[in-house]
Structures are given as structure tokens and as C-alpha cells.
Amino acid sequence: MPTSAVVVDSISSVGLNHYLILSAILFSLGVVGVLMRRNIIVILMSIELMLNAVNIAFVAFSRSLQNMDGQAMVFFVMTIAAAEAAVGLALATTIFKKFREVNIRYFEHLKG
Amino acid sequence: MASSKAEFLFAILILAPLLGFLANGLRWKSKNYMLAGSIATAAAGTSFIAALAIVMRLFGEGAPKAVTADFFQWISIAGLEVPVSFVIDHISALMVLVVTGVGTLIHLFSIGYMSHDERPTKYFAYLNLFLFNMLLLILGENLVLMFVGWEGVGLCSYLLIGFWFTDKEKAAAGMKAFVTNRIGDAGFLLGMFMLFVTFGSLGFSEIISKVAGLAAETGWTGPITLAALFLFVGATGKSAQIPLYVWLPDAMAGPTPVSALIHAATMVTAGVYMIVRLSPLFILAPNAMMVIAIIGAATAVLAATIGLTQFDIKKVLAYSTVSQLGYMFLACGVGAFGAAMFHLVTHAFFKALMFLGSGSVIHGMHEEQDIRKMGGLAKYMPLTYLTFFVGWIAIIGLPPFAGFFSKDEILWFAFSSPHGSVWLWLAGFVGAACTAFYMTRLMALTFWGKPRFDEHHTHPHEAGPSMTIPLVVLAILSAVGGFMGIPHVIGEILPGHPGNWLEHWLHGFIAVPAGETHGSAVMEWILMGLSVSIAGLSAITAYFFYVKEPSVVERVKNRMGRLHTLVYNKYFVDEIYFAKIIDPIVNGSKALWAFVDVNFIDRATFVAGDLVKGIGSTARTLQSGNLQQYALFIALGVVGFLAFLFELRASLGKLLMQAFGG
Numbered sequence: 001m002p003t004s005a006v007v008v009d010s011i012s013s014v015g016l017n018h019y020l021i022l023s024a025i026l027f028s029l030g031v032v033g034v035l036m037r038r039n040i041i042v043i044l045m046s047i048e049l050m051l052n053a054v055n056i057a058f059v060a061f062s063r064s065l066q067n068m069d070g071q072a073m074v075f076f077v078m079t080i081a082a083a084e085a086a087v088g089l090a091l092a093t094t095i096f097k098k099f100r101e102v103n104i105r106y107f108e109h110l111k112g
Numbered sequence: 113m114a115s116s117k118a119e120f121l122f123a124i125l126i127l128a129p130l131l132g133f134l135a136n137g138l139r140w141k142s143k144n145y146m147l148a149g150s151i152a153t154a155a156a157g158t159s160f161i162a163a164l165a166i167v168m169r170l171f172g173e174g175a176p177k178a179v180t181a182d183f184f185q186w187i188s189i190a191g192l193e194v195p196v197s198f199v200i201d202h203i204s205a206l207m208v209l210v211v212t213g214v215g216t217l218i219h220l221f222s223i224g225y226m227s228h229d230e231r232p233t234k235y236f237a238y239l240n241l242f243l244f245n246m247l248l249l250i251l252g253e254n255l256v257l258m259f260v261g262w263e264g265v266g267l268c269s270y271l272l273i274g275f276w277f278t279d280k281e282k283a284a285a286g287m288k289a290f291v292t293n294r295i296g297d298a299g300f301l302l303g304m305f306m307l308f309v310t311f312g313s314l315g316f317s318e319i320i321s322k323v324a325g326l327a328a329e330t331g332w333t334g335p336i337t338l339a340a341l342f343l344f345v346g347a348t349g350k351s352a353q354i355p356l357y358v359w360l361p362d363a364m365a366g367p368t369p370v371s372a373l374i375h376a377a378t379m380v381t382a383g384v385y386m387i388v389r390l391s392p393l394f395i396l397a398p399n400a401m402m403v404i405a406i407i408g409a410a411t412a413v414l415a416a417t418i419g420l421t422q423f424d425i426k427k428v429l430a431y432s433t434v435s436q437l438g439y440m441f442l443a444c445g446v447g448a449f450g451a452a453m454f455h456l457v458t459h460a461f462f463k464a465l466m467f468l469g470s471g472s473v474i475h476g477m478h479e480e481q482d483i484r485k486m487g488g489l490a491k492y493m494p495l496t497y498l499t500f501f502v503g504w505i506a507i508i509g510l511p512p513f514a515g516f517f518s519k520d521e522i523l524w525f526a527f528s529s530p531h532g533s534v535w536l537w538l539a540g541f542v543g544a545a546c547t548a549f550y551m552t553r554l555m556a557l558t559f560w561g562k563p564r565f566d567e568h569h570t571h572p573h574e575a576g577p578s579m580t581i582p583l584v585v586l587a588i589l590s591a592v593g594g595f596m597g598i599p600h601v602i603g604e605i606l607p608g609h610p611g612n613w614l615e616h617w618l619h620g621f622i623a624v625p626a627g628e629t630h631g632s633a634v635m636e637w638i639l640m641g642l643s644v645s646i647a648g649l650s651a652i653t654a655y656f657f658y659v660k661e662p663s664v665v666e667r668v669k670n671r672m673g674r675l676h677t678l679v680y681n682k683y684f685v686d687e688i689y690f691a692k693i694i695d696p697i698v699n700g701s702k703a704l705w706a707f708v709d710v711n712f713i714d715r716a717t718f719v720a721g722d723l724v725k726g727i728g729s730t731a732r733t734l735q736s737g738n739l740q741q742y743a744l745f746i747a748l749g750v751v752g753f754l755a756f757l758f759e760l761r762a763s764l765g766k767l768l769m770q771a772f773g774g
Binding site: 031034035036038104105107108 | 737738739740743744747
């Protein structure tokens, strides 16, 4: 089956570099999101994006180097990300309760 | 075992006043003068008894030459070994008994004198602290310990002169004493440095054993001569000699018992004691000895002439003290160290007596010190009068009272010693004449003649036993104290031929000048007769002037108007010091402040401050509190760092390629 062979061929031609480029693009998008957006929820999501970009890089390297360390690291990153999201969302709700809005500039008011 | 007991006694001797100081010092607000005075007097008395117990060991057959006590090593660095060890030999035995004995009497006197004071507890604490430091000075076996005591007594002197510090003048007098003494102390330190560099040790016995057998230095710049001169500078400060004597008359601002203890009997003789202690060193520096003799003689005469004109009872006694200290230095300078010690002891007796007597007068006259407003006190204060009378005879040197023997010995050595000369004798002779005159004048204006105060308002009275007992004891000592040093020429004609006990006692402990003495026994008799008759003559003249014909005094004063003004104003020495030394320093400092400090130092600090402030206010804008801005900085930082890293790796790679033949 030529078509499936083409598909298989094109998939197998996806190499390490492609994954890394994807990771870099996602990471950059995340950075831009963190830096530019004012909505805390969006910023948190952007941070998730960056973390997952890193995860992609880890898995890609792991596959490429035939070493499972990278994949193990991904689990850690995912756990930490979940914890971070919980804290971040808690902060977001606090801010929202006080100011009826989730703009990042209100975090200035948190300082003692 | 015996030595451990000695250490025990030394510990009591030295620590008793310190404990007294702590006991009174810790409750200094108390106004119970009786309790404070009792503690302090008991502490001083304990010291005296301990000192007596130690000194007793020096008597008898096969007695040790000195009792020492080593406590611990204080300093030990690179060749400098300073043990805390004390010694009582035949020299310090005399001194320690005088200091603790007279000191105890003065403590006792103070109980009565300070009974109306606001802060008696503080006063007695200071007095005990002084005694402690004085004991360190006397008993210390090395110059470092002596210096500790030396500074300590200076501090106590300052505290006690300015004891009534609410009076600005009195506080200033304390400061003057302190600052003047600092100048001397600098000399003392330099002398110590010289000795350490030369002999590698600061212990008295070590220095003395090292100088033994050395030849006398001839020039001015030899190490021993320099050390001796520097140490003498220290002595001029502490013992009030030209040019640093100016603080002592002002020191009379303190309570009178303080003047008796510190500024007559003990502290001011520290310089003489130090020189006697190091006599084997000083004897090797004839030029330094000459300087000491000349300064001593000059001080004796100068201070005596000022004493002729003063009207403050304590000022007269103060100048008298300066003058008598001059005699002691004259004795040291001609190599008669024994005579210096002798005069030190007798002077401690009669001058303490006279100061306490003046304290009794001042107390009885309700704080009046001007002898023009006294007169005829003999019938109001008979006991004070009687004891003062004894002191008077003793100081003008009429036999057989104490002053006669010691002063005459000094005059004789000034004439006959290898270092002596007829000029030094003449200076001492003139000084003796002046002494007899001003002391008689003091007696006449205070005790004789008609009262010049308002008898309805002032009722002079004798004080209680705490003040009269010390007077009586000191009067007895002033009367008989001279018998410890009867000169040979007199001893020979007396029944039983008493020898010169003091000379025998000090033999081997003090240096004796080498060379021929000039003068014979006949000469000694002649000089003795001369000095006694001049003393008697000027005493009679003074009696005639001030009791019989007071108008003569006015006429003489007018005849010698200019001279009188000069002497009355103490030769304007204070004014000269101010004009030539103190004012230039003050003005120079002010100029430094106005120009250098304001224009450079202050400005530099201001500029530095402004710089930091400017940078800070610029940098502060970075810290806006805006999270995203921070995140941006972090991101830019990471990018920059990575770029740097890659660039570095690339260039390193290039370098490696070149290095390994790429």
C-alpha cells in the first residue's frame, strides 16, 4: 500500500529537530503569553504551555538518546505543574474575590 | 610555704582598697557618709596592717632583702614578658608604709570633712581606687605595672580634683591636671620603649642587674641618657616640676583631704620614687642627672617665690609642695637618692599635716580659703593651731623637727656630692629662706594677729575627733620623723652615737655616685648653721612684717610694684603657655576645621553620599513591583546568558581548532 508507505515514510522522516523546533515555538509562545497578557488565568495557562514545551523536548531527547531519564523527568514536571496550577489558581481566586477581576497588577497589593 | 603566705599578704594589701572601691562604688548614690567613710577607712587600714606585716619580715638577722609575690603572667609576646609580680624591698617598704599609713589617716579625716557633702560615697570610692592604683605603682616589679598605677592615680587625681564638677572652674582644673599629665606620660612611655629596646626587659631587678658594671655615658644621645631624660619628663608631669608644674596649684580645687593625700603626700612623689627605684640607671647618665638637679633647684626657688605672694591658704601650700618636690629632685640630681627618699617621707608627714590643718581651718571658717579674711584663729582652734605649728617648724627646718634633717641632708649633698656644686646649694639655700618666710606669713595671717573676719557671723570651731586624731598623729610624726636620718656629724656628739638609720636601711638598694665628695665635717656644720639661721631669720622677719608692722608689707609691695605683680601672677606662666602653646594649637585646629575639614573631608563625604543616592534613585525605578517587568528582565537575562554561552563555545572551539592544528 503505497499511501500507507508514504505515511509511514513521512512519519519516520520526522526527526529530533522537528520536535525541538515545535518545543521552541511552544516555549516562545508561552514566554510571550507570560510577558504580555494581564489576565492571571491566561498567564497560568502560558506557564503550562512553557512547561509542556519542555516536556516535549525531554521526551524527544529521551527517545533519541534511548535513555529513560528524560521521560521520568516529565512525570516530575507534570506533578509540579499541577501543584503550581493549584497555588496559582488559589491566588487568582483570592485576587478575584477582592477586586472582581483577575488582572496581574493587583498582585502589587499583596506586598506587606 | 612562706612565699605563699607572702602572696596572701600581698593580695590583702593590694585588693583591700579595690574591694573598698567596689563596696562604695556600687552603691554610690548613698548619702551615708559614716558608712562609706568607715568602709573606706577600714580598707585603707587593712592595707596598712598587711603592709606592716610584710615589712616586718625585712627586719632582723638573715632577713631577706626583699619580699616578692608572683601572681600570674600578664603579657607574653615576642620577648616582652610582663608578669604581675610585686616586691617590697627597702625602698618600697618606706613608700608603702607612708602611702597606706598617711592614706589611712587622711581617709579618717575625710569622714569629718565630707560629712556635709552631697556625694560622700562616690568620694570615698574614688579615694580607695586611688590607693589601689598607688599601690600598683609602688609595688609593681616592672615598669609596665608601675605605668598602670601611674595612669590610674592620674585618673583618680582627675576625678577628685573635679569632684565638685558643677563648678566649671573646678572641672577645668581637673582637665588641666589630666592633660598636663598626659604630656609627661608620653615621656614616660618613650622612656619605657628606650629601656626595652636597650635592655630587652622592663623588670626593675633585670634592668638594674643589666646596668651593673656599665660605664657612665658621657654624651647626650646615649640610650641610657635618653631613657633617663624621657623618664624624667614623665616625672616632671606627675611630680609637678618645671615646665609641667602648672597643674598642681590648680589641683587645689579638689576637696582638701585629696590635696593632702594625692597632691602632697603620695601621688606627686611618684616621680621621685621612680627615679630612686631606677637610681642605678640614672647614675649612669650624668648629663640627665645634671638636668634633673637644675630643674629641681629651679623649681624649688621659683615655686617658693610664688608662694610668698599668694593669699589662698591652699595655694600657698600647693606652691610649697612644688618647691619641696623640687628639693627632692635636686637631691636625685646630685645622686643623693637616700636624701630624696628621706625628704619624701618627712614631707609626706608635715605637708599632709599642714593640708589637713588647712582643711580643718577651711571647715571651721565655713569654706573660707582667703587668709586675708582669717587671723587670730589660734584661740578658736587651739588643736589645729598647735599641730599646724609643729608642721610649720618642721617645714622651715628648725631642729630637731623632721624637715631640718631631711632638707639639710639635701643641701649638704647639693654642695658636697661629686655631682653637686655651690650654685645648687645656693638655690636650695634661697629656697629655704623663701620657705621659712612664706610659711611664717601663712601662720601669721591665719593664726596670729587680730581676727579679720566678722566675729558675729563666723564662729570658727574645732572639728570632731575624726579630724583631730589624724592631725595629732601626723604632728607627732612630723616632730620625730627626722630621727631616722640623723647626720653623722650630729650623731657623733649625741649620747649613744645614733647612726644614720635611713642611710643604713637603704644601703645597697640605691646607687651612690662615684667620685670624690668635697667638703669636711666643719663645712657641714657651717652650712647647717647657715641654713638654720637664714630660716630663723626670715621667719622672724616675716613675723615682724605680718604681725608687728603690717604697714611695712604694703610699703615693700609698693616699692617693688612691678616685681610683685610679676610674682603675684605666678610669673604669667599660665598666660605664656596659653599664648605660645595652647592658643596656637587651638587656632591651628580651628583653621584645619574651617579649611581642610569643611572643604575636603566634609565635601568628599557629601559627594560620596550624593553619588550613592543618585545611583540608588535611578536603580530604584527598576524595582517597580511589576511582575511582568521582572519576568521580562529574567527572560532577557536568560537570552543574553545563552547567547554569551554559545558565542563563547564557538570562539573556544575556534581556539581549540587552531591549537590542535585544525
